[in-house]
Amino acid sequence: MPEIQMVPVHYANxxxxxxxxxxxxxxxxxxxxxxxxxxxxxxxARYINLTKSEPQMHKPAPSLKPNIRTMDAYVEGKMHAVxxxxxxxxxxx
Numbered sequence: 001m002p003e004i005q006m007v008p009v010h011y012a013n014x015x016x017x018x019x020x021x022x023x024x025x026x027x028x029x030x031x032x033x034x035x036x037x038x039x040x041x042x043x044x045a046r047y048i049n050l051t052k053s054e055p056q057m058h059k060p061a062p063s064l065k066p067n068i069r070t071m072d073a074y075v076e077g078k079m080h081a082v083x084x085x086x087x088x089x090x091x092x093x
Contacts, residue, residue, distance in 0.1 A: 004025055004026075005025070005026040006023040006024065006025060006026070007023065007024055007025070007026055007029040007046075007047060007048060008020035008023055008046070008047040008048075009021055009022050009023065009024055009029070009038070009047065009048055009049075009050065010047060010048070010049050010050070011049070011050055011053065012049060012050050012051055012052055012053050013049075013053070014049065020047065021050075024048075029048050032048065032050075033048060036051065037050065037051060037052070038050050038051060039051060062081075062084055063084050063087070066084055066085065066088060070084055070085070071085075
């Protein structure tokens with residue numbers, strides 16, 4: 001059974017010292033470098049750095065986690081906020 005060589009992948013502007021974001025097979029890493037989505041480590045090519053920045057965390061929808069804006073809209077009587085709070089009220093009971 002052939003051994004698969006895995007390459008550590010780091011986000012842009014990060015050194016290779018820390019924990020890798022994830023690992024990819026060597027062929028996939030080489031294809032990412034060829035497509036200019038990543039670059040090899042400058043010295044020994046042991047890992048790759050992505051050229052794009054780290055993905056941002058998406059804010060959850062107000063219906064999943066009501067925030068202060070939703071609470072204020074509920075107090076003001078806005079229909080979308082009233083529906084969200086009423087749905088959560090049914091859960092809490």
